[in-house]
Amino acid sequence: GAVVSQHPSRVICKSGTSVKIECRSLDFQATTMFWYRQFPKQSLMLMATSNEGSKATYEQGVEKDKFLINHASLTLSTLTVTSAHPEDSSFYICSALSEVSYNEQFFGPGTRLTVL
Amino acid sequence: QQQVKQSPQSLIVQKGGISIINCAYENTAFDYFPWYQQFPGKGPALLIAIRPDVSEKKEGRFTISFNKSAKQFSLHIMDSQPGDSATYFCAASRTAGNKLTFGGGTRVLVKP
Helix, strand or coil: CCCEEEECCEEEECCCCCEEEEEEECCCCCCEEEEEEECCCCCEEEEEEEECCCCCEECCCCCCCCEEEEEEECCEEEEEECCCCHHHCEEEEEEEEEHHHCCEEEECCCEEEEEC | CCCEEEECCEEEEECCCCEEEEEEECCCCCCEEEEEEECCCCCCEEEEEECCCCCEEEECCEEEEEECCCCEEEEEECCCCHHHCEEEEEEEECCCCCCCEECCCEEEEEEC
16 A cells, blocks of 8 residues: 555656646545655755645745646645756656555655756 | 765675664754665655654664664664665654655665
């Protein structure tokens, strides 16, 4: 149990386009999900906390108008990278909080975004 | 400001040896300390976690040691196997369920 999926696993897009990444909790409900970004050989950096039915809370330095987060249901959160540029190329990882599992965060497999 | 410092950055150990990774934190409000294992191109997976009310926790070959006064905690991987070759991250949060602050990561290579 406690599986989190992400779609797509890889995406390549042209500079200036927008990309949507989905994060789903497959076998549990998640009021809270988190979005991270990880550059090669670096640690995970929290971008924002996504709460179902309310606005996301962004970390300092993360542009909320560029990284749009929607947590429309208890099993789905989406991250849209708007007007993507090459510097947005990164590994994006989501996690979902399972309240029935002592508030443990379960991580998705990640999405590799490459902006040409 | 890096609130969780992890060392070493990389580690090479022989099969059967012990891998030791250390982390230090600054925020005394942290009270949940998990360790994650990440393979290339994959998301991190929880290995083991500890809270400050205990000084040690063991699960199989993985042991966390916790020193509250020194604000340090460490991961010991006993009888290291080639399949343990991965990047390990320590993290900390103010209670489980709150946002995690990650250490910089340690790349472990276990040689057969």
